[in-house]
Amino acid sequence: MNLDMSLFGYEFMQRALVGALAVGLCAPAVGVFLVQKRLALIGDGLGHIALTGVAIGLLTSTSPMWTTLATTVVASVAMELLRSHSRTSGDVALAMMFYGGIAGGVYLTGIASDKGVANLQQYLFGSLLTAGWDEVLTIAIGGAAVALLMLALRPWMSAVATDEQYARVAGLPVGGLNLLLLMTTAVVVSVSMRAVGLLLVSALLVIPVVTAQQFTRSFRATMHGGMAVGFLIAVAGVLASAVQDVPPGATIVLIGVACFLITATAAAIAHRVRRTWRSHPPPEGEPLEVELPSADPADGTPTPPKG
C-alpha cells in the first residue's frame, strides 16, 4: 500500500480520520470490561438491536444515529433488568436481542421500503467516508465522553466485571455500574456504526483488547494498550480503504483480525522462549510458600498438588 499524503487534503478524508480516531479510541475503553465480563458478543447483540433503531429512523425520517441511540439504550436497560431480576440467563437474553433486533429491523425497513432499503447498507457495513462534519462531531464528543468516563471509573468497573459478588460485599453500586457499562456500550455502538457498520461494531470493542492482552500483565495496561491498538487499526483501516476504494468497516476489522493473529502467534513464541530463559518471579512450578514475612523462596521443597 503506497500512502499518498495528498489524501489528507480531501475534507472527507479528514472527517473520516477524525471519526475513526474517536471510535478506535473509545470502543476498546468499553470493550475491555465486556471482555472481562465474558460479554464479548454483547456489542454484536446491540448491533442487531441497532438495526431496528436505524429502521425506525428511516421510517420516521429522523437521523438514524439518534433513533439508534435511543433504541440501544432502552434495549440495554431492558437486558440488564432481565439479567439481574429474572432467571433468564445472559445467554438467552442475548439470543432474544439478536433475533428480535434483526427481525425488527428487516420488518420496519420493509414497511419503509419506498424510503430506500439501499440506505440500510451503509449502516450495516459502515460508510465513514460519506459522513458530514456534524456527524463526525457527534462521534468525537460521544466517544470522548465514553472514554473519559471509563478511564476515570476503571478500578470500580473492573472490580464489578471481575467479581460481582465481591464488589457487592464491598458496597459498590454494582447495579448502577452494570447498567452504565451496557449504556456506554449502546452509545459506542450507535456512534461507531458510521465507521465500521452495525454488523462489525462488536469487532472494535473486542479485537483491540484481546490483541493488547497478549502482551500485558495488568488491567490498566490492557485498557490503555487496547485503546492504542484500536486507534491504530481504525486509522490504518480508513487509509487502506480510501486507497483501495473498499468499505472502511470491513478493512478496519480485517486489519484488526490480522493484528490479533500476528500478535497471538508472536506472544506464543515469546512465551515459549521466555519459559526456556526465565529466571525471575513468578518461578516455574510450585515453590514452598512458607517463609513469611521474609518471603524467601530459597527453600524449594515442592509440595504435591492436592487431589
Place this chain on the structure above:
Amino acid sequence: MPVIATRGATVSYSGRAVVRDVDLAVEPGEAVAVMGANGSGKSTLVKAIVGLVPLAAGAIELFGAPQRRFRAWQRIGYVPQRTGAASGVPATAAEVVAQGRLSRRLIGLPPRRSDRAAVDRSLAEVGLADHAHCSVETLSGGQQQRVLIARALATDPDVLIMDEPTVGVDAATQAALAAVVADRVDAGCAVLLVTHELGPLTDRLDRAIVLADGRVVHDGAPPLPVGEHAAPDHEHAHPHPPPVLGLGEAAPRLTFGDTDDADDHRSCE
C-alpha cells in the same frame, strides 16, 4: 454489641431450606469458625450474612444495624471462595488487592497515598510483595488465595469473613496465612471462617459452630483434630471413617464429607 448477629436465619433455594433457624453471634475480636460437611449450608449462611443470598426468614444484624440498612461495608473484609476460572483480562496482584480499597475511596477519584500504602502493606503481609506486578493468572493456587486475603486485609476491616480460604492451599501456606490472621485477631479484628477441615487457621479459634443439614448442631469449643477424636465432649458425628493422612499434609484433617471442591493447583507459567 456483636459484630455479626443472626436470629433464626433461614435461607431456602427454590423452596428447600438450606439454612434453618440459625442463631449466631460474633463478638468484636472473636474468631469463630463455621464448620460442616459440604452441603451443610455453611457457605450459604455466610453468603446470607454478607447479603449475597436473601433470607427466607429471620434477621441479620451487622455492627448492630439491620443488614438491609447496613452501609459501612468498609468494616468488612470478605474473602470469597476462590473460583478456578481464569478471568478474561489480565490483572496484577496489586490491582486485585487495590479493589479492597474501593469501599474507602470516592468513586471516580484517583487513589490516595494511604490507599497505595495499604495495598503494599497487605501484599507484604501475605508475602507477595515481590509479586505485586505479576499477573494473577500466572500465580499458583496458594498465591492466588493469598492475593484474595490481602485484598480483604487492605480494607482494614473490623471483621474478616473468609469462605473456605484453605481449599487447594498447601499446609505450609495455611500456616503462613494462620499467622497473618492471628496478627489481625490480636489487633482486635473479628474473624468468621468457613471451613470443612481443621488446620493451622483453626488453631487460633475461640469458638466453632458446626452445621449439619442447615441446623446448628454444635456451638462452643472448636472440635479437635481427627487424631484426638476420642475426646468425650466431642459432639459431631462422622459419616466417614477418619481420613488417612495424605502426603504433604502436616495437619490432620477433620473431614465432614467428600471434598468435591478439589482445586486446580495451577503452576506459574
